[in-house]
Amino acid sequence: MTSKQRFLTALSREQPDRLPVTTHHVMPSFLDQHFPGMTNDDFFDHFGFDPILWLNEQRPDENAGEYFDPDHAPGYLEPRRVVSDRWRIESEELAGLRYATTRYNIITPCKTLTMVLQSDEHTSWVTERLVKEKSDIDIIAEFATKPLCDVEEVNRRCAEWGDRGLVRGFVPGFDVYGQPGCWQDAAVLYGIEELIMATFEDPEWVHAFLEILMRRKSAFIASMKDAQYDIIELGGGDASTTVISPQIFRDFVAPYYARLIELAHEAGQRVVYHTCGGMMPILEDIADMGPDAMETFTPPEMGGDADLAEAKRRIGERVCMIGGFDQVHFFTGCDPERTRQAVRRCFAEAGEGGGYILAPSDHFFDADPELLSAFADEARKCVY
């Protein structure tokens, strides 16, 4: 089988020739540190992983007066930003702080919304939330742009890449700093603790906020028809049971994602639901939303709660499982045999009958190249 066939077979919950093995993102900071100049494709080939191509091509709806932001230089995995005369985004660097710090001003006819981001060599984080007053969501509802999928560009890139592996995309997050899921975006924009408290104290407002975010994502998903993605990502760690309760998941997360997944299926797209954090108490709730695959199955040793064997038993007949490997303890600081044992353990627990893709539980920040090789090599020996 080719890598692509292997992935697609597993996604169909069938048995490929051997265990597919890949990773989530290959972090630029990792490549810069260990393999300067190496591309993602080089990385996959070098270590013998089944390759993934991440694409996130979006375009403006010109009929709605939207256009690409001429001042925006997209960062890692960031699509070109879509703005309008009623939703302009300006940025300014703030000097003298410990981390690279940027203030973003989103200028609308009614109000300027502001957000501050900081970054280090690994990642970025929000230090000033965009939604500071509850009425700010009305500004978003009225003026935010609604980017569409650039199907032509996606398909051009797919054709160029060929059948090397899995083409993966995601539902775009909110402008400046967002993530695929509605709840996840809301947590980023308002603050997770504040959002949790609002579910208790003002649930109607939280639903109104999530509806606004969902409308934007729905417009994008509806435009994905005929785009040749193999799978698109939804979800995020703030909807894990490390952070929220199963009840909040059922009331404020699942209804929105179930609608988005249905819409994605109507557009001919498969969906992987991404949970970095606790998921065992909500495994069936996630599967009930109808995704084609679920990830990341983070083990307890990494702060999650995944029991791969139990998860396979509970939802393995309904979704493809991706992840479950402990990259903290078996990509660094151990001998290759322990890495190989960890691979075999994952295969034994989740591999039976297919429907399983071996991957670290989310991306990894650091890894010993020798252990990456052992990881992929051992997985390739896990034949059906």
Place this chain on the structure above:
Amino acid sequence: MKETSSILQSIAQCIERGKVNRASPYPPDLRDRDGADELVRRAIDLGIDPQEILTDGLMTGMKVVGEEFRAKRIFVPEVLMAAKAMTAGMEHLRPFFASSQATHRGVMILGTVLGDLHDIGKRLVGMMVEGAGWEVIDLGTDVAPEDFVAAVERRPESVVGLSALLTTTMMNMKETVARLKEAHPETKIIIGGAPVTVAFAHEIGADAYAPDPPGAVDFLNSTVAEI
């Protein structure tokens, strides 16, 4: 006596259920009923010893919350509401701490280590530790080793809690522990966070590791027992 017992029990229940005050709509079945805010005020007005209100009301409720959380019968959101109710009640007791009519079991200096901006796990620890009768000095996130050392210099009797969520930042715990132990060898240090393990705690010279907030409370209380 009966009234004292009843009101302390009601205060404990408000903490367990996250009932902050009468105006709070949560939990729905306690809507329009008094919460921790009103009940603690009433207990003080009735002349109940503030230490008793803390120990037999607020702390009793928070102990149950910790047990339920550890048993995975409740989750972070319920703990946040319990902590909010606790804070509402504690506000009325603060003057008594200031005048030493009520006392804490000890002091914990808490912070997320340098380079790490994650807050919620550390705050949960702070809430439960406070709910166990300890004074908590929360230094926030992205705290440099020298700031931990300075905080201990101000309150040398403290136990220090270090949090990290990322594998990239947990190594900053090592330097923080080393700097603290160099400046204050007697200071007890407990660490926690998603990628942290008991083996890592031993490796970097921390005194303890807690897998969850109740674990931190257990450790702190054990240090008091030692004293």
